[in-house]
Amino acid sequence: MNASAAAASPPPLSAEFVRALDRVPNSRLITRTDHLRPYECDGLAAYRSVPGAVVIPDNETAVQAILKLCHQHRVPVVPRGAGTGLSGGALPIAGGLVLSLARLDKILNINPNACTATVQCGVRNISVSEAAKPYGLYYAPDPSSQIACTIGGNVSENSGGVHCLKYGLTLHNVLKVRAITLRGEIVEFGSLAPDTPGLDLLSVLIGSEGMFAVVTEITVKLTPIPATARVIMASFDDVVKGGDAVASLISNGIIPAGLEMMDKGAIHAVEQFAQAGYDLNAEAILLCESDGAPAEVEEEIGRMKAILLGAGATGIEVSQSEQQRVLFWSGRKAAFPAAGRVSPDYYCMDGTVPRRSVGPLLSRISRMSEHYGLRCINVFHAGDGNMHPLILFNGADPDEWERAERFGSEIIETCVELGGSITGEHGVGLEKINSMCVQFSPAENALFHEVKAAFDPDRLLNPDKGIPTKARCAEYGKMHIRGGVIPFPEIPRF
Secondary structure, three states, X not given: OOHHHHHOOOOOOOHHHHHHHHOOOOEEEEOOHHHXXXXXXXXXXXXXXXXXXXXEEOOHHHHHHHHHHHHHHOOOEEEEOOOOOOOOOOOOOEOOXXXXXXXXXXEEEEEOOOOEEEEEOOOEHHHHHHHHHHHOEEOOOOOOOOOOOEHHHHHHHOOOOOOHHHHOOHHHHEEEEEEEOOOOOEEEEEOOOOOOOOOOOHHHHOOOOOOOOEEEEEEEEOEEOOOEEXXXXXXXXXXXXXXXXXXXXXXXXXXXXXXXXXXXXXHHHHHHHHOOOOOOOXXXXXXXXXXXXXXXXXXXXXXXXXXXXXXXXXEEEEOOOHHHHHHHHHHHHOHHHHHXXXXXXXXXXXXXXXXXXXXXXXXXXXXXXXXXOOOEEEEEEHHHOEEEEEEEEOOOOHHHHHHHHHHHHHHHHHHHHOOOEOOOOOOOOOOOOOOHHHHOOHHHHHHHHHXXXXXXXXXXXXXXXOOOOHHHHHHHHHHHHHOOOOOOOOOOOO
């Protein structure tokens, strides 16, 4: 948020609007400052802003009434799920409203014949799989935060997870979405049919970060639980060899159910936390999962072992039980909390590169780490080149935080330089809004604004996120040239 945007921040909520909100049936209104503090940030705690109020509806009708009031009074509103996002997408607008959807948490229907589940937006990701398990089904997208994150939040960010290489992102596992526009209109995107006439607006809505409409209900695909699954842990004495091994697997026609990589720093942090049995002598490890019929898995495991050894693996361990398989994955999913135990703060980045560029990017990050004087541990979805470098720093030290920001920006811009993208699954939010100026041209950003205006002409739904203005890009260009300038200075830091 630049200075001009800060100057245009809305005034405190009017007493009339607050009274109208308080009269909405089946909703809870929060206005006390001390009770608003838990909503001042999402998983990116570096940027904080206290909202004017928080409203928590119990049903869709209440959501509709609240949005109509926001439109009538021209109050900016930020939809919020579980608040686990890592890009500042749920950062409140000062003087605006936070619309918490946590109480829309009902699983409405499980259809084992059609392999679908219809759920409200506040249902936790893992709860879908738990509800579908008695039918031999599960929901494939599994972000590291799946025990807490909501399906509605997954739709907003187009979340992935360790199994997204084979089974796809949220986009590939959602059939239909029910949402409400700022003016209170109920709109359905997608359908249960294999195809629908007209524009495919479902793919536009998914990943839109709450800027187009407020999602209330989602119908997702369910996947049969495989008969068996096994994981290979492959050790490497060089991170570049590990990156090259990823490309070798894919080029040989193997699409593992999961393909994850961690460098030495991440291995040691995770092993202390989760005791997953990782090789502490390795410079990098790959976790490669095969699932399906037992004979199919056995054959694929054999092929993967041969390719990994040919790519320079120094050690191979294959899970011998379901318990060990789950333990291997528990370590990978514990990477973020593990980082929190070895550093006062960490800054989780999210960028993508072509698989061939995984090794070169890791080498570049190593040099950046020395340049900025900050440690960085790396975990990522290796199969699709989705990198999650974790920059370790002390947020109480303004100099370290400034260096961490510049380090993160350089990583993201290097991803673009190597033919990748500024984000894979964490969204743009506020964190990467300046980096949008690096990846996209002014004409492309103008088109993004036109799409936003088509859904939200009043620009009140999660404004000032995701899409940069021309003024912001011009300013960031100056910052990029001279360096050392702290973005968003008006937002309170740690």
